[in-house]
Amino acid sequence: MGVIEETFAGHEVSRASLDNCVKCTICETVCPVAKANPLFTGPKYNGPQAERYRDGASVDHSLEWCDFCGICTLNCPQGVKIGELNEQAAAKMKAQNGVPLRDRIIPETNLEGMLLSPLAPVANWGLGIRPLRVVIEKVIKIHRDAPMPTAHTETLAKWLKHRTRTDIKPTKGPVVFFQGCAGGYFETETSKKSIEVLEHLGYEVFVPKQSCCGLAKQSNGLFKGATKDILNLCDNLLKFDNEIPVVSSSGSCIGMVKHEAHEIIGVDDPRLANVSVRSRDFCEFLMEEYRAGRLDPSEFRELDLTVPYHQPCQVKSQGMGFPAVQLMELIPGVKVVESNEPCCGMAGTYGLKAERYETAQKIGEKVFEHMQNYNEGVGVCDTETCRWQIAKSSGVKIVHPVWLLHHALGLSDNLLS
Amino acid sequence: MTATAIPTTATWAGAQPHVVVIGAGIAGLTAALRLRQAGARVTQITKGIGGIQLGQGSIDILGYAPDRVERPLDAIAGFAAANPAHPYAKIGADAVRAGVSFLKDAAGEDLAGGDAEQNVNLPTAVGAVRPTALVPASMAAGALHDGMKLVIIGVAQLKDFHPMLIAQNLSRTTLPDGGHVTARAVMTDFEPRRNEYDATGLTFARSLDDPRTRRTFAEGLKGFVNEGETVGLPAILGEEDHEAAFAEISQIIGAPVFEIPALPPCVPGMRLNEKLVKAVKDARVEFILGTKVTGHTGADGRLVSVTTSVAGHRREITADAFVLAAGGFESGALKLDSHGHVSDTVLGLPVKLPEGIDEDHLVTDTYWGAPQPLFQVGVEVDDSMKVVSDGAPVYDNVYAAGGVIAGATRWQEKSGEGIALGSAVKAADAILAALPVVAATAAAPFAERN
Numbered sequence: 001m002g003v004i005e006e007t008f009a010g011h012e013v014s015r016a017s018l019d020n021c022v023k024c025t026i027c028e029t030v031c032p033v034a035k036a037n038p039l040f041t042g043p044k045y046n047g048p049q050a051e052r053y054r055d056g057a058s059v060d061h062s063l064e065w066c067d068f069c070g071i072c073t074l075n076c077p078q079g080v081k082i083g084e085l086n087e088q089a090a091a092k093m094k095a096q097n098g099v100p101l102r103d104r105i106i107p108e109t110n111l112e113g114m115l116l117s118p119l120a121p122v123a124n125w126g127l128g129i130r131p132l133r134v135v136i137e138k139v140i141k142i143h144r145d146a147p148m149p150t151a152h153t154e155t156l157a158k159w160l161k162h163r164t165r166t167d168i169k170p171t172k173g174p175v176v177f178f179q180g181c182a183g184g185y186f187e188t189e190t191s192k193k194s195i196e197v198l199e200h201l202g203y204e205v206f207v208p209k210q211s212c213c214g215l216a217k218q219s220n221g222l223f224k225g226a227t228k229d230i231l232n233l234c235d236n237l238l239k240f241d242n243e244i245p246v247v248s249s250s251g252s253c254i255g256m257v258k259h260e261a262h263e264i265i266g267v268d269d270p271r272l273a274n275v276s277v278r279s280r281d282f283c284e285f286l287m288e289e290y291r292a293g294r295l296d297p298s299e300f301r302e303l304d305l306t307v308p309y310h311q312p313c314q315v316k317s318q319g320m321g322f323p324a325v326q327l328m329e330l331i332p333g334v335k336v337v338e339s340n341e342p343c344c345g346m347a348g349t350y351g352l353k354a355e356r357y358e359t360a361q362k363i364g365e366k367v368f369e370h371m372q373n374y375n376e377g378v379g380v381c382d383t384e385t386c387r388w389q390i391a392k393s394s395g396v397k398i399v400h401p402v403w404l405l406h407h408a409l410g411l412s413d414n415l416l417s
Numbered sequence: 418m419t420a421t422a423i424p425t426t427a428t429w430a431g432a433q434p435h436v437v438v439i440g441a442g443i444a445g446l447t448a449a450l451r452l453r454q455a456g457a458r459v460t461q462i463t464k465g466i467g468g469i470q471l472g473q474g475s476i477d478i479l480g481y482a483p484d485r486v487e488r489p490l491d492a493i494a495g496f497a498a499a500n501p502a503h504p505y506a507k508i509g510a511d512a513v514r515a516g517v518s519f520l521k522d523a524a525g526e527d528l529a530g531g532d533a534e535q536n537v538n539l540p541t542a543v544g545a546v547r548p549t550a551l552v553p554a555s556m557a558a559g560a561l562h563d564g565m566k567l568v569i570i571g572v573a574q575l576k577d578f579h580p581m582l583i584a585q586n587l588s589r590t591t592l593p594d595g596g597h598v599t600a601r602a603v604m605t606d607f608e609p610r611r612n613e614y615d616a617t618g619l620t621f622a623r624s625l626d627d628p629r630t631r632r633t634f635a636e637g638l639k640g641f642v643n644e645g646e647t648v649g650l651p652a653i654l655g656e657e658d659h660e661a662a663f664a665e666i667s668q669i670i671g672a673p674v675f676e677i678p679a680l681p682p683c684v685p686g687m688r689l690n691e692k693l694v695k696a697v698k699d700a701r702v703e704f705i706l707g708t709k710v711t712g713h714t715g716a717d718g719r720l721v722s723v724t725t726s727v728a729g730h731r732r733e734i735t736a737d738a739f740v741l742a743a744g745g746f747e748s749g750a751l752k753l754d755s756h757g758h759v760s761d762t763v764l765g766l767p768v769k770l771p772e773g774i775d776e777d778h779l780v781t782d783t784y785w786g787a788p789q790p791l792f793q794v795g796v797e798v799d800d801s802m803k804v805v806s807d808g809a810p811v812y813d814n815v816y817a818a819g820g821v822i823a824g825a826t827r828w829q830e831k832s833g834e835g836i837a838l839g840s841a842v843k844a845a846d847a848i849l850a851a852l853p854v855v856a857a858t859a860a861a862p863f864a865e866r867n
């Protein structure tokens with residue numbers, strides 16, 4: 001049980017909130033899992049109600065269906081930490097009952113990036129082979145149809161070394177760009193565009209040595225490893241600086257830094273406190289700059305485009321409204337149609353798992369339809385695994401909001417490349 | 418790309434909001450939408466989903482004053498004159514009328530039907546008779562009248578809906594006009610999802626969104642209905658596809674059908690809430706869910722900014738005006754501590770106790786007696802809904818709407834939505850009159866895109 005107890009101060013905070021529950025059922029009505037799968041008894045039962053009876057691991061395994069999207073906490077008018085309670089209880093259950101091999105492999109995102117990138121063509125080819133995917137499904141239980149990232153031989157670090165720098169002199173302050181594992185190895189294009197946009201707008205962008213935030217470990221119940229990862233990341237970032245804003249286009253990883261590591265795992269460390277308060281989601285950062293009068297939308301060229309947009313659950317839970325919608329609509333001609341849906345079903349890594357795949361697809365059904373109904377060639381979403389999920393299941397090309405900005409600033413001729 | 422994009426109206430994302438609205442119940446949503454439609458930039462902050470979806474989906478204006486009210490809008494003036502400390506004394510009937518008509522435009526006739534001049538009497542989930550003013554189309558056929566023949570049909574797998582209780586209570590009840598109805602009960606059997614028992618109304622409503630499922634359901638009910646009967650069903654007739662579900666189920670049954678709302682999750686309340694929240698978001702109110710107001714700054718008699726707790730840091734939002742529409746005790750906006758002290762937890766505004774009552778006497782021990790004075794506690798407002806204390810504004814730019822306003826026992830009077838709508842309209846209009854907003858900057862409605 002040591003795994004949990006060492007890092008579980010956050011649990012007492014969540015438990016203290018459960019008496020605020022008035023049983024109003026609002027969490028039940030917004031829960032995407034309970035809607036898709038009757039085997040999940042819902043956030044109210046599993047959260048504040050079951051928590052009263054838990055002492056050690058839960059005996060109720062219906063909790064395993066929870067995808068930890070946090071939509072319950074987001075919508076709770078009474079401030080009950082429903083999602084946090086459930087994620088903590090699930091971690092306890094795993095610590096007691098054992099963690100499947102698969103759930104130990106998936107969260108090694110940094111390692112995967114480091115191993116797959118040099119072998120990118122082979123890795124991508126391998127992950128595209130159906131019989132191999134069937135074998136993977138049988139052996140480690142990652143669903144054969146689940147979306148897989150595309151590895152690139154040119155990692156972000158390599159690109160940064162070899163790129164031709166623009167000659168724009170920084171006119172605004174410095175920022176640290178936090179790439180996230182996917183942004184460093186798999187979706188490097190989004191990271192490159194983010195850096196180029198920030199530089200074009202006059203920021204001096206630094207990409208210091210960094211590492212995994214531990215989010216995938218956290219959502220797989222591996223709290224000890226996740227704690228090590230997040231503090232390691234903080235150490236890396238603090239080696240560079242302890243004041244300037246940390247900006248990221250990895251919408252969920254930055255959420256881990258901002259609040260999840262503290263509120264879910266209970267990491268209570270001055271290093272994390274320092275980094276978390278200056279961490280900003282990419283769109284959130286630019287909207288702050290806009291409100292402060294430091295971003296001039298007249299720099300954007302017109303883009304006659306309607307885009308369907310889905311805000312991922314882990315971005316919603318950051319409680320900042322819809323900065324991506326606001327930012328994209330600063331581009332003349334852009335109209336954003338928001339999905340009004342809670343979750344695409346991926347929820348980090350949930351949708352990859354063989355036994356969760358069907359539920360995850362059902363959860364995301366309306367998001368996929370939304371993208372199909374409103375796209376004019378492209379849809380938008382803030383986080384990597386959600387984009388992979390939505391793109392695969394809807395057949396629509398899905399990009400980060402920065403792709404529109406990059407194009408509107410004249411940094412790319414084609415929006416989609 | 419194609420030319421189908423609506424021309425952008427990025428005015429909503431201007432430098433700072435003109436108005437911050439705190440809360441997203443019926444008062445907050447109404448105020449935010451009215452302000453936005455008039456061209457103001459609005460930021461709306463809410464801790465969670467507002468109270469609409471915990472209600473029954475109908476709109477009360479005045480049900481008891483204290484006797485049963487027939488014409489609620491006409492009754493407001495007299496009721497206010499007799500109760501000068503009541504919010505209606507400040508709001509007035511005209512603002513409630515304006516609020517009703519604004520809501521009907523925003524929600525549509527299907528979710529907010531009727532003209533609110535005349536109260537209708539609807540059966541409750543325990544077979545009592547409740548007066549209410551605006552009624553969703555799916556409840557209209559439930560308006561009780563003398564000689565009405567009812568069959569109340571329940572479903573065994575649905576929790577918290579008891580047709581025999583409803584039918585027997587209705588049968589023994591004398592209607593306000595002295596009339597009587599006859600009602601009988603039928604219990605049926607229908608699984609919303611395979612093997613699912615003790616399901617909520619929401620689970621049923623979602624299953625009946627599916628055309629095939631609802632046809633099977635309605636075909637099964639048809640045989641239980643006798644000639645001349647009106648059919649009362651639990652409020653489960655579709656959620657996202659409610660309009661079509663209600664029409665098709667009514668048509669298959671071949672008799673007038675109405676919904677009876679029961680415990681939360683209450684689907685009619687959800688439908689109205691979702692419609693209004695979407696309207697607010699589509700109009701480009703900056704809608705911030707899951708965030709609490711944790712602080713504020715003021716200067717020179719004005720509120721300058723509120724601070725919200727965003728994940729990981731705080732965001733300070735400055736605005737020209739602020740609307741407190743966060744509700745009362747039930748939402749946590751008002752708090753009673755163990756010393757009997759009541760406070761506003763959002764902006765720390767002074768609260769007003771009922772006339773002649775001190776903190777030691779806010780709760781009486783007569784459970785069935787007069788209304789508890791505690792529930793009349795709230796903030797005091799002037800005729801423009803500006804928050805005042807001892808007759809003077811607390812801040813020159815802070816207004817209140819809805820359940821936080823002192824002086825009402827809303828559930829007993831059945832006045833909650835009327836107070837919310839009237840005060841939201843009054844607050845919004847007072848703010849607009851003082852704002853440098855011109856109608857030309859108003860956003861085109863986006864609703865048709867979604």
